[in-house]
Amino acid sequence: MFNITTVLTPEIALAVLSLSLLAIGLLIPAGARKGMMPLTVFSLMGVLGYTLYDFFYGPEAAFLGGLYMHDQFAVYFKILFLAAALLVVLSSGGYVQKLPKHRGEFYSLLLMATLGMMLMAGAGELITMYVGLELMTISFYILVAYLAEDARSSEAGVKYLILGATSSAILLYGISLIYGLTGSTELLEIASKLSGNLTPASLLATVFILAGLGFKISLVPFHLWSPDIYEGAPTPVTAFLAIASKAAAFAVLIRVYLLTMNSQTFSATGQTLLFVLAAITMIVGNLIAIPQTNIKRLLAFSSIAQAGYLMVGIIAGGISGIKGVIFYAMIYVFANMGAFAVATLVAEKQGSSEIKDLAGFWHRSPLATVVMTASLLSLAGIPPLAGFVGKFYLFSAAMDQGNVAIAYIGFVMSMISVYYYLSVVKVMFLAEGDGLPEVPVHGAMKFTMVFTMLITIAIGLYPTPLAKMAIAAAQSLF
Amino acid sequence: MTALPTVSSMSMLLPFTLLAPLAAMLLIVFLPKEETKTIKIVAAMGMLVSLVLSLYAFLNYQWEPGGMQYTLTIPWIPDLGVNLALGVDGLSLPMLLLTNLIGFASIYASWNIDKRVKEFFVLLLILIAGVMGTFIARDLFIFFLFYEIVVIPIYIMVIIWGSTKRVTKEYAAMKLTIYLLIGSAFLLVGMVALYLAAGANGNPTFMFDQLSARQDLYSPAFQKVAFALMIVGFGSLISMFPFHSWSPDGYAGAPTAVSMIHAGVLKKIGGYGLIRLGIYVLPVGASFWAPYIATLAVISVLYAAFIALAQKDLKYVVGYSSVSHMGYVIIAVAALNPTAATGAVGMMFAHGVMAALFFSMIGFIYEKTHTRNIADLGGLAHQMPRLAIGFMIAGMASLGLPGTVNFITEFTIFMGVINVLPVHAILGIAGIIFTAVYILRTIANVLFGPRRAEWDHLTDIRGPELVPLVIFGFVIFFAGIFPNVLLGMIDSGVTSSGLAKVLETVSQAKIGGLF
Numbered sequence: 001m002f003n004i005t006t007v008l009t010p011e012i013a014l015a016v017l018s019l020s021l022l023a024i025g026l027l028i029p030a031g032a033r034k035g036m037m038p039l040t041v042f043s044l045m046g047v048l049g050y051t052l053y054d055f056f057y058g059p060e061a062a063f064l065g066g067l068y069m070h071d072q073f074a075v076y077f078k079i080l081f082l083a084a085a086l087l088v089v090l091s092s093g094g095y096v097q098k099l100p101k102h103r104g105e106f107y108s109l110l111l112m113a114t115l116g117m118m119l120m121a122g123a124g125e126l127i128t129m130y131v132g133l134e135l136m137t138i139s140f141y142i143l144v145a146y147l148a149e150d151a152r153s154s155e156a157g158v159k160y161l162i163l164g165a166t167s168s169a170i171l172l173y174g175i176s177l178i179y180g181l182t183g184s185t186e187l188l189e190i191a192s193k194l195s196g197n198l199t200p201a202s203l204l205a206t207v208f209i210l211a212g213l214g215f216k217i218s219l220v221p222f223h224l225w226s227p228d229i230y231e232g233a234p235t236p237v238t239a240f241l242a243i244a245s246k247a248a249a250f251a252v253l254i255r256v257y258l259l260t261m262n263s264q265t266f267s268a269t270g271q272t273l274l275f276v277l278a279a280i281t282m283i284v285g286n287l288i289a290i291p292q293t294n295i296k297r298l299l300a301f302s303s304i305a306q307a308g309y310l311m312v313g314i315i316a317g318g319i320s321g322i323k324g325v326i327f328y329a330m331i332y333v334f335a336n337m338g339a340f341a342v343a344t345l346v347a348e349k350q351g352s353s354e355i356k357d358l359a360g361f362w363h364r365s366p367l368a369t370v371v372m373t374a375s376l377l378s379l380a381g382i383p384p385l386a387g388f389v390g391k392f393y394l395f396s397a398a399m400d401q402g403n404v405a406i407a408y409i410g411f412v413m414s415m416i417s418v419y420y421y422l423s424v425v426k427v428m429f430l431a432e433g434d435g436l437p438e439v440p441v442h443g444a445m446k447f448t449m450v451f452t453m454l455i456t457i458a459i460g461l462y463p464t465p466l467a468k469m470a471i472a473a474a475q476s477l478f
Numbered sequence: 479m480t481a482l483p484t485v486s487s488m489s490m491l492l493p494f495t496l497l498a499p500l501a502a503m504l505l506i507v508f509l510p511k512e513e514t515k516t517i518k519i520v521a522a523m524g525m526l527v528s529l530v531l532s533l534y535a536f537l538n539y540q541w542e543p544g545g546m547q548y549t550l551t552i553p554w555i556p557d558l559g560v561n562l563a564l565g566v567d568g569l570s571l572p573m574l575l576l577t578n579l580i581g582f583a584s585i586y587a588s589w590n591i592d593k594r595v596k597e598f599f600v601l602l603l604i605l606i607a608g609v610m611g612t613f614i615a616r617d618l619f620i621f622f623l624f625y626e627i628v629v630i631p632i633y634i635m636v637i638i639w640g641s642t643k644r645v646t647k648e649y650a651a652m653k654l655t656i657y658l659l660i661g662s663a664f665l666l667v668g669m670v671a672l673y674l675a676a677g678a679n680g681n682p683t684f685m686f687d688q689l690s691a692r693q694d695l696y697s698p699a700f701q702k703v704a705f706a707l708m709i710v711g712f713g714s715l716i717s718m719f720p721f722h723s724w725s726p727d728g729y730a731g732a733p734t735a736v737s738m739i740h741a742g743v744l745k746k747i748g749g750y751g752l753i754r755l756g757i758y759v760l761p762v763g764a765s766f767w768a769p770y771i772a773t774l775a776v777i778s779v780l781y782a783a784f785i786a787l788a789q790k791d792l793k794y795v796v797g798y799s800s801v802s803h804m805g806y807v808i809i810a811v812a813a814l815n816p817t818a819a820t821g822a823v824g825m826m827f828a829h830g831v832m833a834a835l836f837f838s839m840i841g842f843i844y845e846k847t848h849t850r851n852i853a854d855l856g857g858l859a860h861q862m863p864r865l866a867i868g869f870m871i872a873g874m875a876s877l878g879l880p881g882t883v884n885f886i887t888e889f890t891i892f893m894g895v896i897n898v899l900p901v902h903a904i905l906g907i908a909g910i911i912f913t914a915v916y917i918l919r920t921i922a923n924v925l926f927g928p929r930r931a932e933w934d935h936l937t938d939i940r941g942p943e944l945v946p947l948v949i950f951g952f953v954i955f956f957a958g959i960f961p962n963v964l965l966g967m968i969d970s971g972v973t974s975s976g977l978a979k980v981l982e983t984v985s986q987a988k989i990g991g992l993f
Contacts, residue, residue, distance in 0.1 A: 422655065
């Protein structure tokens with residue numbers, strides 16, 4: 001058998017790491033905090049390595065009386081969060097060095113948010129899930145407002161705080177309704193008690209939970225916060241917010257919404273609701289992305305659209321749908337991370353994130369241009385990049401359930417998305433960047449870029465290993 | 479489905495053909511960008527290897543058993559049932575050879591490029607490899623993968639090396655890309671629907687022959703819908719009316735090599751897909767839509783020919799003429815009989831060679847005179863006799879002069895079409911008259927007439943610039959005089975792939991049903 005510490009090792013390691021980074025940040029003098037980045041990187045790599053081992057060979061169990069799940073689904077998401085955190089840290093070295101103050105706490109907070117996400121993925125009951133979610137969100141409140149002197153960053157922080165708190169309240173209200181209805185916060189018990197009965201109260205609870213989680217994944221109509229906050233937040237934070245927090249919310253959405261709440265007779269109506277939300281999300285995200293002039297805003301709307309694609313997998317449900325969602329979530333990390341690494345680089349060297357400031361990037365930084373192009377095209381779903389296979393899994397799962405219309409909207413919208421992705425590519429290749437500085441890429445940043453691009457291409461060409469992992473993770477839920 | 483890779487004789491021939499340009503591309507990536515001559519030579523060598531290998535494949539192909547040869551099957555994405563399955567038969571081998579002929583010539587047509595040489599050839603080689611991949615794929619997923627690979631290099635090539643005339647090159651590039659991608663979205667939906675229908679009893683597959691063998695799983699209603707999706711997808715690729723408007727704008731904006739490849743082979747993926755996927759896999763859907771397609775095709779032929787009459791820019795003339803010529807291919811596909819199908823594939827080959835020659839000659843004219851406006855040109859045959867020969871050959875082939883391969887294939891098409899769709903055939907033949915009018919007028923105004931002093935400084939094409947002329951000129955006349963080399967091959971493909979049988983059953987059903 002196993003004991004609880006071996007199963008919880010990654011979480012414990014991350015908590016210890018985060019707290020010790022905080023302590024180290026206080027102990028060493030302010031000028032000498034360059035070492036924090038490598039320290040974080042190597043510890044994260046250790047935890048990631050252990051988690052990978054855990055995925056393939058670890059035990060599978062629910063423990064603490066169903067409070068916390070340790071199945072391949074949870075571990076798969078832990079791998080995802082850790083990989084995202086690692087890539088964000090790797091690409092943010094130079095950026096963090098330029099922060100005016102509080103450099104030491106940056107990594108500590110990042111790891112705290114990661115820990116929250118890991119709790120969300122593993123949560124087997126609603127309060128644990130909520131604690132994880134709040135841990136993540138509160139860390140993000142601080143991180144978003146990290147550039148305290150910058151008005152836009154502070155504004156973004158306040159906005160995120162207010163809107164995030166409202167959405168948490170709604171989520172919590174949903175949870176309390178469920179507790180009132182079933183007398184339990186445990187997912188399995190809720191599922192069995194709710195099954196079959198649709199009451200006005202349970203309907204309200206379901207919709208509230210969907211709304212609360214919909215905020216985190218920026219599902220239309222709960223998306224309005226994301227462009228402003230993405231634009232205002234420090235670029236590495238935006239990356240982490242767009243990639244990992246969204247994936248975490250999807251992990252909860254699958255476990256709590258798809259597998260628990262859908263046991264009600266609500267599912268037929270719920271299907272229609274999700275259908276409409278997913279369609280609107282894809283359409284609005286893609287169409288509003290077209291006129292954007294700021295790369296972070298563009299990526300924000302694109303990530304709204306991407307959430308819509310992922311919802312298609314949720315609509316499909318079942319093993320194939322969940323497989324599609326978690327497969328796509330993983331490749332989304334690498335594709336988006338490539339794009340955000342370039343955005344971070346530009347923010348660091350040119351202090352701007354306007355698309356026009358990417359002019360002539362092909363001459364100034366060929367590597368970054370190629371990486372950006374590959375990442376954006378993967379997001380658009382152009383083969384042979386990973387995004388194509390991911391979309392194929394998602395949409396074919398939906399079509400298999402007879403949802404041809406939603407798959408059709410998905411395919412057409414993803415082709416339309418090529419328009420705005422290519423507009424960025426056009427500026428980089430075509431425009432002359434007279435007077436703009438050379439932007440060389442070095443060290444960890446270079447590694448991040450090349451690594452994400454290689455993974456994006458490799459998974460696109462040979463998706464089988466990741467697909468097998470995703471299938472195993474999806475099957476572990478049933 | 480076998481778990482182990484099946485290896486037939488010479489199974490590595492096609493992978494090597496496909497990888498040669500990619501290897502050259504990788505090599506170029508590591509060359510310094512000042513070494514433009516080396517880059518061009520490496521690109522040409524890569525394409526030469528591909529060309530020689532595909533020529534060898536063409537000559538060594540056994541007509542008698544026919545069917546897919548040089549096959550290679552490797553399971554690729556087992557949970558989806560995707561196989562990396564390569565192979566060629568009488569339908570795809572001419573297309574493969576055409577791709578490599580045009581690919582090789584397009585390197586020489588771009589010999590004088592001096593702006594960002596390295597990037598140009600890297601993208602060009604990716605483009606050629608992508609097109610080649612679609613024709614040698616035996617798996618729908620892999621087919622689609624290769625098809626989409628070509629879209630992005632084209633976009634980048636048009637915006638960087640394109641030319642702004644009537645429309646800006648950015649507009650042309652985006653129009654081209656969006657049309658093809660929206661078309662491919664339709665295609666994707668059709669493809670997924672087909673895949674799910676074929677995998678209804680488990681054992682999912684994307685292999686063309688498997689998809690075709692499981693026809694009893696597709697209800698007639700499903701076939702009609704799926705074929706309609708394919709028609710939009712492949713129809714926009716082959717620039718069928720009303721999905722054609724990207725084509726002239728796109729060609730006009732694109733650099734010469736891209737126009738050559740696009741008009742020469744890329745477009746043909748549409749026709750090839752319609753035959754390979756449309757008729758072969760969805761015969762009931764095909765026979766339902768055939769009359770409508772034929773009508774749209776006749777409109778393509780006549781309407782595009784009329785517009786070509788009024789064009790002032792050389793590239794627009796050839797652009798609209800290619801829309802018009804593709805109309806013949808679509809009529810032939812819609813006729814649903816083996817003779818017409820042979821003619822359709824033959825016509826795609828013939829038009830590919832002709833269009834590539836035309837665009838390369840126009841490219842040289844533009845490079846030397848810096849104009850493509852017909853009114854500004856004239857009497858070029860005085861200064862550039864060799865270029866004039868190439869232009870003449872392309873023009874004569876375009877209007878289907880006997881002796882050129884285009885005549886043979888047009889003749890075959892109308893032989894096949896006349897019994898099934900007599901009205902369409904007659905209207906289509908009438909289209910040839912318009913073709914003759916605009917082609918002859920263009921030739922007269924550009925090449926002949928009094929000598930103009932302003933063009934006296936021009937040098938004729940020479941050295942590497944002659945390569946496209948020699949290759950295409952040879953192919954046009956050789957295949958025109960010995961048509962059996964080409965048509966025999968295609969015929970064996972139509973017979974041995976089971977297409978002839980499919981067509982027979984479909985056309986029988988038609989006599990009782992639609993006509």
